[in-house]
Amino acid sequence: MEARTHTALHVVKGAIYRVLGAKWSTSAAVDGGHGRIAVELSRRPTDEEEAEISRLVDQKISENAPIEVLEMTRRDAEARFGDLIYDKFPLPESIQTLRVFHLPGWNVNACNKTHTRTTGEIGKVTLSKMRFRGGKGVLEVSFDLA
Numbered sequence: 421m422e423a424r425t426h427t428a429l430h431v432v433k434g435a436i437y438r439v440l441g442a443k444w445s446t447s448a449a450v451d452g453g454h455g456r457i458a459v460e461l462s463r464r465p466t467d468e469e470e471a472e473i474s475r476l477v478d479q480k481i482s483e484n485a486p487i488e489v490l491e492m493t494r495r496d497a498e499a500r501f502g503d504l505i506y507d508k509f510p511l512p513e514s515i516q517t518l519r520v521f522h523l524p525g526w527n528v529n530a531c532n533k534t535h536t537r538t539t540g541e542i543g544k545v546t547l548s549k550m551r552f553r554g555g556k557g558v559l560e561v562s563f564d565l566a
Contacts, residue, residue, distance in 0.1 A: 434527035435476035484540030
């Protein structure tokens with residue numbers, strides 16, 4: 421279950437990036453079939469933007485797109501993907517070999533968790549809550565798997 425939920429985090433993050441341009445996640449959590457991701461954002465999303473994020477998540481899952489997990493040196497990962505592989509929580513400089521989650525054209529992230537082989541293996545994702553925390557400049561998106 422957690423591999424599905426963790427992979428869903430990447431799909432949700434990709435949809436958020438497409439709709440809102442929010443590049444940096446500040447936290448992520450998985451608990452069984454429930455997930456939450458927080459991204460830096462300076463404004464509350466509109467109802468239409470929230471609906472579009474949900475639509476894009478559904479679309480990406482229905483595509484059954486293949487997922488790549490690459491093991492590469494930090495230098496090679498940075499050369500190939502730039503700073504998109506990172507989040508706001510830094511990786512220690514001592515880590516020189518990275519596992520990189522890559523959903524081509526959608527999301528790339530340094531990530532040492534277990535993932536599904538395709539987006540279709542995730543199953544149904546329901547975005548259950550979006551909470552904008554203006555004082556922190558953060559949007560928290562919670563979701564559940566069916």
